[in-house]
Amino acid sequence: MERHKEKMEMLTFKADVKDIDSGEFFVTLNNKDAEEMGLLEHDRVKVSKEGKSITAIVQKSMSLVKPHNVTILTRGAMALDVKNGDDVLISPTGKPRxxxxxxxxxxxxxxxxxxxxxxxxxxxxxxxxxxxxxxxxxxxxxxxMNMQEIKDLTLAMVETGETIDFATGPIFDFHSVGGSPGNKVTLIVVPIIMAAGLIIPKTSSRAISSACGTADILETICNVTLSTEEIKSITQKIGGTIAWGGGVELAPADDLIIHVEYPLGIDPYGQLLASVMAKKKAVGANYMLLDIPMGPGTKVPDEKLARRYARDFIELGEMLGIKVECAITYGGQPVGHGIGPAIEAREALAILEGSTTPNSVVMKSTHLAGIILEMAGLTNRGQEMAMDILRSGKALEKFRLILKHQCWISITGRIFEPAWT
Amino acid sequence: MERHKEKMEMLTFKADVKDIDSGEFFVTLNNKDAEEMGLLEHDRVKVSKEGKSITAIVQKSMSLVKPHNVTILTRGAMALDVKNGDDVLISPTGKPRxxxxxxxxxxxxxxxxxxxxxxxxxxxxxxxxxxxxxxxxxxxxxxxMNMQEIKDLTLAMVETGETIDFATGPIFDFHSVGGSPGNKVTLIVVPIIMAAGLIIPKTSSRAISSACGTADILETICNVTLSTEEIKSITQKIGGTIAWGGGVELAPADDLIIHVEYPLGIDPYGQLLASVMAKKKAVGANYMLLDIPMGPGTKVPDEKLARRYARDFIELGEMLGIKVECAITYGGQPVGHGIGPAIEAREALAILEGSTTPNSVVMKSTHLAGIILEMAGLTNRGQEMAMDILRSGKALEKFRLILKHQCWISITGRIFEPAWT
Structure with missing residues (x-):
């Protein structure tokens, strides 16, 4: 950083926008300009235009970039709202703290x-x-990380993202640790909870290690990419959503961290806890049920680890003001018959429509929904109540409302009539 | 990796060479091509042309790169000897082992x-x-890393780089842990050793943490960028060299590793040991003297750490067949008066020409050279012998030979007459 001190001036460059996405914010300067500004490769500069600014990492080029020009890649250009030929200001900046x-x-x-x-x-x-x-x-x-660090990380991830503040409460949430194939239960649990009059603005992920995530399944029949505003207004209207978590900026740090975890095949334990809970905290959850599928081949192979998950999630929840309950379920074999987005959507829908098979899916869904109903104090025989709601067709009604409100078709004003009814 | 299996074909692309150096091998493909080949960002491909090939990391672009074209950056294009418009073959490749x-x-x-x-x-x-x-x-x-790992790392770094095999031996070497300002002793030690008839093909580094490295100092008066062939032939002719280590491909893994160590400000201990010893092993050193400048503000603040360095270097040397001796010297204040490349070159030269000041530089140089002379079995009063050689002008003679042979002037055939004689 020392060597920048003498040359902290801000210079004007002509932007040359290139449509490349490399994940990082890169800018390319002509070698001569870089030298004059005392910049080496991998140094950082602040690039600004009319109040907007980004911090970018410097690359150098002898011939591709002319002096007083700067190449900016798509991601940076979008953040700055810069077009080809625009002037931008560049100044060296030290290493971040x-x-x-x-x-x-x-x-x-x-x-x-x-x-x-x-x-x-x-x-x-x-x-x-x-x-x-x-x-x-x-x-x-x-x-x-110790628990205090995990809590701090969680809160920092919430602070740096968007949050949803529902005027009414309490807010319920549900999360599965995942890693168990065929796990389409969210599509049944959420409408049951909504039908009981509770609020559940659920965000789901796409496939990470299994064949498909809840977002992938639901996307075969309706839109799952919602803004935070849409999640808020749909939830206020019908009591819940099943949105894709990656489509909103709840805890955006998480997505960037996953970007380097994925190629290394690591998921640091503390980071995993913070990732899940930051997204719950961001939607203002007061109660959360965690499903921990345990068994050979899942993320949680044995009971010892399952208990550690349960204990730590409950403790972290307490620190964040979220009441967490955990259900350790058997994840050693697929839940239900179908595996894959479209077939899992069909299976979940058939159950909402009254099918009593596959029994494993019906039992797991009502078991989990029942715990949430008990957490809400609505009953002390949760699974029975969940089963009643499911059989009454009220969960199906709520599911159809989800489809209607989340589907682009509804946005166009046309009546929603799914092809499979 | 699984997902590549079905689509392992090799396709032809037209190369679009861009003069950007980002450190990594990147290629940019059109989104459509990438999709057809089952490639995501950060996946790897093998790019080949006429027997040469590199492994590159994939970026994608919608508009910058046309279908069936591929953008290759300078470093990759040079490695493949590819020019704009050339055809290259690309095939997906899995994660490296x-x-x-x-x-x-x-x-x-x-x-x-x-x-x-x-x-x-x-x-x-x-x-x-x-x-x-x-x-x-x-x-x-x-x-x-444990000692066995450090040894394995050292040998792997030697294997993956160039090596120099001198027909005669033994080969002597000298290394300073560095971090002590004004440390121009190498310029005096090496010619003394050469004047004693020993072989010392010394490679030196540029500044890392201090104002200048030996390579920076010597470069003010002569060329230090030599190929391994040049180091070999000059050493065989005059008994030694003082070349810039970064100019040759001795242990190239080291340079790439430093590239990520530097921005993080870390230098893992085992890596440091392996880096030094790999370069010694690559020139076939049989004896090596390690100077460990110790004192506040240096890399080695106290005697405990100095002894650890000494012990570990000696042990690693034994494992590699290099006899190592260590001199723990006082590094708490600058050695001599001058700090900075040109002034340090002058100071060293003046001593070689007969100056008895600064006494600290004379004493440290002859002390270190003396240890090497004793290691060689030439004397058991090393410092005295080193002082005699220095005073006799024979070291100056050898230093002038270094200048003559390393300078580009000598290559042109013109008689070398430095301006300052």
Whole structure:
């Protein structure tokens, strides 16, 4: 950083926008300009235009970029609202503060709330290169995080993203640790909860390690990409949603962190807890049920690990003001018959429409929904109540409302008549 | 990897060479081509042309790259000898084997010789993304390496680089841990050793943490960028060289690893040992003297650490067949008066020409040179012998030969007459 001190001026460059997406914010400067500004490769610059600014990592080129020009890739250009030929201002900027904090984490130190906030903020503002972001993730993976750090990480992820504030409450939520094939229960659990008059703004993920996630299943029959505004208004109107979590900016740090976890095949335990709970906290959940599918071949092979998950989620929930209950379910074989988005959607729909098979799906769905109904204090025989709601057709009604409100067809004003009814 | 299996075909693309250097091997494909080949961002492809091939990381673009075209950056284009408009073959390739090995290292496992060889080979072949390379470096930093791993790493780094095989021996070498300002002693030590009739093909580094490295100092008066062939032939002719280590491909894995260590400000201990010794092993050193400048503000603040360095370097040397001796010197204040490349070159030269000041530089140089003379069995009063050689002007003679042979002036055939004689 020292070497930048003498040359902190801000210079004007002509933008050359290139449609490449490399994940990071890169800008390419002519070697001569870079030298004059005292910039080496991998140094950072602040690029700004009319009040908007990004921090980008410098690449250099002798011939591709003319002096006083700068190449900006798609992602950066969109963030700055810059078009080809526009003028942008560039000034050198030092290393972000979080680099020293990441070093401390590598050295085995425990991070403070403030340090965690700085790191997460730099991640979301894309001030960290992949090298630095990877160092953070690997340090967390190897050295671990204590509960206070996990709580701080969760809150920092909530603070740096969008949140939904429902005027009424309480808000219920449901999450499955996943890793168990055929797990289409969310499509049945959520409408049962809604039919009981409870509020459940559920966000779901796409496939990570299994054949498909809830978002993939539901997407075969309706739109799942909702904005936070849409999740809020649909939930206020009908009591719930099943949206794709990646389509909203709830805890955006998480998506960026996953980007480096995925190629390494690691999912640091503390990060996993924080990821799940940040998204629950962001929608203002007061109660949450965690489904932990346990069994050979799942993420949770044995009861010892299942109990650790349960204990830690409950403890973290308490620290965040969310009452968590956990259901350890058997995940050693597929739930139901179908595996794959379309076939799982059909299976879930048939059950909502009255089918009593596959029994495993009916039993698991009503079991889980029953726990939530009990958490809400509506009954102390949850599964029975859930079964009654399912058999009455009221869950089907709620599911159809979900389809109607989430489908683009509804947006066009046309009456929604799914082809399969 | 699974998903590539069905689509392992090799397709022809027209190369669009872009002069950008981003450190990694990147290629950009049109979204449509990438989709057809089952490629996601950050997947790897093998790019080949007439027998040459590289492994590159995929970026995608909707508009910048036309279908059946591929953008290749400078570094990749040079490696493949590809020009704009040339045809290249591209086929998907799975994750390199080292990714699983790096995961094992993160999990605290000890790597085998074979695993270390696979990792270093993938680094040198640039098969690893920065994410993966960073994970390797951070895992080594946090979990450490045992001596066997350090030995395996050293040998793997030697194997993947160039080596110099001198027909005669023994070969002597000298290394300073560095971090002590004003440390121009190499410029005096090496010619003294050469004047004693010993062989010392010394490679030196540029500044990392201090104002200048030996290569920076010598470069103010002569060329230091030599090929391995040049180091070999000059050494065979005059007994030694002082070349820039970064100019040759001795242990190239090291340079790539430094690229991710530098922005994080870490230098894993085992990596440091392996880096130094790999370069010594690559020039076939039989004897090596290690100077460990100790004192506040240096890399080695106290005697405990100095002794650890000494012990570990000696042990690693034994494992590699290099006899190592260590001199713990006082590094708490600058050696001599001048700090900075040109002024340090002048100071060293003045001493070679007969100046007895600064006394600290004269004493340190002859002390270190003396140890090497004793290691060679030429005397048991090394410092006295070194002082005699220095005073006799024979070291100056050797230094002038170094200048003559390394300078581009000598290559042109013109008589070398430095301006300052």
């Amino acid at each position: 979080s680099v020293g904090i990441i070093k401390a984490k590598m050295d085995g130190k425990t991070l403070t709330s403030e340090e965690m906030r700085i790191v997460v903020n730099d991640i979301v503002e894309r001030r960290l290169s992949y090298i630095e972001l990877t160092a953070y993730v690997v340090a967390n993976y190897i050295n671990g | 080292s990714v699983g090995i790096i995961k094992a290292k993160m999990d605290g496992k000890t790597l085998t010789s074979e695993e270390m060889r696979i990792v270093v080979n993938d680094i040198v072949e640039r098969r690893l993304s920065y994410i993966e390379l960073t994970a390797y470096v951070v895992a080594n930093y946090i979990n450490g």
